[in-house]
Amino acid sequence: xxxxxxxxxxxxxxxxxxxxxxxxxxxxxxxxxxxxxxxxxxxxxxxxxxxxxxxxxxxxxxxxxxxxxxxxxxxxxxxxxxxxxxxxxxxxxxxxxxxxxxxxxxxxxxxxxxxxxxxxxxxxxxxxxxxxxxxxxxxxxxxxxxxxxxxxxxxxxxxxxxxxxxxxxxxxxxxxxxxxxxxxxxxxxxxxxxxxxxxxxxxxxxxxxxxxxxxxxxxxxxxxxxxxxxxxxxxxxxxxxxxxxxxxxxxxxxxxxxxxxxxxxxxxxxxxxxxxxxxxxxxxxxxxxxxxxxxxxxxxxxxxx
Amino acid sequence: xxxxxxxxxxxxxxxxxxxxxxxxxxxxxxxxxxxxxxxxxxxxxxxxxxxxxxxxxxxxxxxxxxxxxxxxxxxxxxxxxxxxxxxxxxxxxxxxxxxxxxxxxxxxxxxxxxxxxxxxxxxxxxxxxxxxxxxxxxxxxxxxxxxxxxxxxxxxxxxxxxxxxxxxxxxxxxxxxxxxxxxxxxxxxxxxxxxxxxxxxxxxxxxxxxxxxxxxxxxxxxxxxxxxxxxxxxxxxxxxxxxxxxxxxxxxxxxxxxxxxxxxxxxxxxxxxxxxxxxxxxxxxxxxxxxxxxxxxxxxxxxxxxxxxxxxxxxxxxxxxxxxxxxxxxxxxxxxxxxxxxxxxxxxxxxxxxxxxxxxxxxxxxxxxxxxxxxxxxxxxxxxxxxxxxxxxxxxxxxxxxxxxxxxxxxxxxxxxxxxxxxxxxxxxxxxxxxxxxxxxxxxx
Numbered sequence: 078x079x080x081x082x083x084x085x086x087x088x089x090x091x092x093x094x095x096x097x098x099x100x101x102x103x104x105x106x107x108x109x110x111x112x113x114x115x116x117x118x119x120x121x122x123x124x125x126x127x128x129x130x131x132x133x134x135x136x137x138x139x140x141x142x143x144x145x146x147x148x149x150x151x152x153x154x155x156x157x158x159x160x161x162x163x164x165x166x167x168x169x170x171x172x173x174x175x176x177x178x179x180x181x182x183x184x185x186x187x188x189x190x191x192x193x194x195x196x197x198x199x200x201x202x203x204x205x206x207x208x209x210x211x212x213x214x215x216x217x218x219x220x221x222x223x224x225x226x227x228x229x230x231x232x233x234x235x236x237x238x239x240x241x242x243x244x245x246x247x248x249x250x251x252x253x254x255x256x257x258x259x260x261x262x263x264x265x266x267x268x269x270x271x272x273x274x275x276x277x278x279x280x281x282x283x284x285x286x287x288x289x290x291x292x293x294x295x296x297x298x299x300x301x302x303x304x305x306x307x308x309x310x311x312x313x314x315x316x317x318x319x320x321x322x323x324x325x326x327x328x329x330x331x332x333x334x335x336x337x338x339x340x341x342x343x344x345x346x347x348x349x350x351x352x353x354x355x356x357x358x359x360x361x362x363x364x365x366x367x368x369x370x371x372x373x374x375x376x377x378x379x380x381x382x
Numbered sequence: 383x384x385x386x387x388x389x390x391x392x393x394x395x396x397x398x399x400x401x402x403x404x405x406x407x408x409x410x411x412x413x414x415x416x417x418x419x420x421x422x423x424x425x426x427x428x429x430x431x432x433x434x435x436x437x438x439x440x441x442x443x444x445x446x447x448x449x450x451x452x453x454x455x456x457x458x459x460x461x462x463x464x465x466x467x468x469x470x471x472x473x474x475x476x477x478x479x480x481x482x483x484x485x486x487x488x489x490x491x492x493x494x495x496x497x498x499x500x501x502x503x504x505x506x507x508x509x510x511x512x513x514x515x516x517x518x519x520x521x522x523x524x525x526x527x528x529x530x531x532x533x534x535x536x537x538x539x540x541x542x543x544x545x546x547x548x549x550x551x552x553x554x555x556x557x558x559x560x561x562x563x564x565x566x567x568x569x570x571x572x573x574x575x576x577x578x579x580x581x582x583x584x585x586x587x588x589x590x591x592x593x594x595x596x597x598x599x600x601x602x603x604x605x606x607x608x609x610x611x612x613x614x615x616x617x618x619x620x621x622x623x624x625x626x627x628x629x630x631x632x633x634x635x636x637x638x639x640x641x642x643x644x645x646x647x648x649x650x651x652x653x654x655x656x657x658x659x660x661x662x663x664x665x666x667x668x669x670x671x672x673x674x675x676x677x678x679x680x681x682x683x684x685x686x687x688x689x690x691x692x693x694x695x696x697x698x699x700x701x702x703x704x705x706x707x708x709x710x711x712x713x714x715x716x717x718x719x720x721x722x723x724x725x726x727x728x729x730x731x732x733x734x735x736x737x738x739x740x741x742x743x744x745x746x747x748x749x750x751x752x753x754x755x756x757x758x759x760x761x762x763x764x765x766x767x768x769x770x771x772x773x774x775x776x777x778x779x780x781x782x783x784x785x786x787x788x789x790x791x792x793x794x795x796x797x798x799x800x801x802x803x804x805x806x807x808x809x810x811x812x813x814x815x816x817x818x819x820x821x822x823x824x825x826x827x
Binding site (some may be wrong): 127163229230315317 | 417421422423424425426490491492493494515521522523525527528529530531532535576577578603605606607608609610612613632633634635638639650658748
């Protein structure tokens with residue numbers, strides 16, 4: 078999908094890089110031997126990036142193993158090894174959305190409150206529109222005050238069509254209508270917005286399941302993509318979020334938002350390791366163009382480049 | 383892999399409890415687990431490290447070594463230190479000596495500022511204030527409209543200027559309007575901003591300078607990770623905010639960030655958001671939170687709730703009925719309503735020690751209760767008193783009337799029968815117990 082320039086991505090990640098590299102470089106230069114102190118400092122670095130205790134331990138165990146097997150003595154080599162271990166955890170492969178396969182391609186966007194779902198949809202819509210696609214948005218957040226208006230403004234900016242209903246209407250019906258409209262109007266993509274919900278609210282999670290089920294009544298193969306939006310500032314709770322949303326609707330990928338701040342979003346390493354859910358897109362700002370493809374290699378490179 | 387901090391610490395201290403004496407080594411072992419638990423709850427790395435050091439210094443003492451149950455000492459120390467770190471007794475939002483009191487709300491994008499503004503407005507109106515909302519978020523699409531919708535729901539005025547590009551102007555004019563209309567409690571919603579966004583930070587600084595708020599509240603999402611420290615510190619450096627509100631506490635995030643923010647800014651957490659509805663706001667309770675973190679459950683809060691909401695007279699009558707075995711479906715309905723008055727079930731259970739763990743996996747479906755209520759309400763008073771008379775056609779009618787199925791009606795009746803059986807046994811035991819007690823008393827005399 079987004080094969081354009083990665084200016085913003087680089088700008089976004091460069092902050093991450095500066096923070097991480099600066100510390101990592103300083104840290105390694107401060108050691109003449111590979112010892113427990115060095116390992117503890119690397120541990121602190123990873124935990125401070127929200128990688129989490131479990132994934133951090135995994136990374137450090139693997140790192141120490143490699144050091145032992147290869148009989149490495151020079152601390153300056155540790156940086157490369159660390160990078161390699163994280164890359165291995167993140168896995169290889171391309172995560173581009175393949176829109177050419179089906180029409181309409183239905184993308185449903187879910188997540189807890191305040192992570193940036195509506196903004197993400199607006200940005201995806203704008204990019205797809207630029208690529209000449211016919212995009213329809215489904216205003217499925219019928220709960221939060223003014224959420225429909227927020228999406229409508231984004232639809233205007235992006236030049237996308239919107240299917241909306243009254244506040245407090247059934248979101249499943251809105252989603253159904255949007256897919257129906259897409260079929261009738263021969264649209265390329267449907268983006269379904271949903272209300273933010275905490276993953277612990279059983280009823281709200283059931284509602285999500287229902288939206289998916291109802292969409293499938295109109296188009297059995299849909300949604301072709303269910304994206305979970307994660308705020309990069311979120312800590313360990315993100316694993317819980319991924320786990321529970323995945324149980325209910327089978328998440329196909331993550332969107333990591335707010336990477337333009339200083340948050341590192343290290344939790345996606347743990348999520349990939351534990352649940353094997355890849356990051357597909359990243360959000361790096363509030364402007365229309367501030368969304369980019371996620372490349373695991375770039376991500377790791379950016380952390381240590 | 384992820385369990386909450388309370389579960390973690392519970393198991394850690396269970397290990398400690400099993401050991402006879404507290405040695406330097408097993409303190410270290412135990413505390414390493416405590417540290418890990420803190421980190422998994424998103425307590426900042428350095429904050430956790432300091433915390434552990436403090437506890438360790440206190441725990442490795444002769445006094446502890448002499449004690450019989452060393453593990454419990456550590457539990458107490460950890461608990462005390464947590465309370466210390468979270469701050470002492472509850473403090474409310476400051477009131478301006480000269481009205482209006484001006485509360486400014488700030489924080490990152492998506493932390494829940496606009497919702498919190500609505501909750502504050504509702505909460506302080508209940509306390510006799512006359513709130514007035516100012517919509518200062520001119521950036522996020524429809525943010526102003528969101529606050530207007532909330533204001534309309536609550537019937538509280540919302541000030542905004544269509545098309546105005548300067549948030550400072552909106553706030554200044556809004557404040558003048560509030561004063562003109564005689565409102566004594568002004569709440570200013572500001573746009574979400576990154577702490578490294580220089581232009582945006584300068585803007586909120588200008589608002590502060592212009593408006594001179596009585597209290598600046600920093601809003602943080604309970605799910606925030608290690609970044610909490612950097613974000614809170616940066617906001618504090620720029621604005622010297624007065625207090626913190628933690629939102630989305632109704633989720634399963636343990637909110638370790640609360641400790642971190644408190645540690646780096648020294649400012650108290652005053653309120654927590656516990657749901658999307660406008661009444662889902664609670665005063666922060668450091669003891670309760672520390673207890674909850676340690677797996678002791680927020681019993682204090684539960685007792686408070688029960689005392690304020692439950693009719694004690696009714697409860698006493700209910701108890702008598704149970705003992706006399708005259709408990710009917712009517713009574714059951716009444717009791718159900720008493721329980722529901724306390725709030726959502728899953729939140730109640732969280733306050734009970736151990737219940738969280740026990741109920742893990744079991745879904746607490748609020749709608750299930752609504753269905754039970756509907757079924758009982760579809761019965762005639764006679765049926766409620768004598769469920770035995772409910773046969774086939776009555777069951778059908780009840781199912782129809784309550785929008786449920788005959789199967790659900792059957793299940794409720796069966797459950798009730800089981801409950802009556804149990805109560806019979808309980809009643810019998812209680813009577814025996816009393817009789818036994820009397821005999822014992824006689825003997826002692």
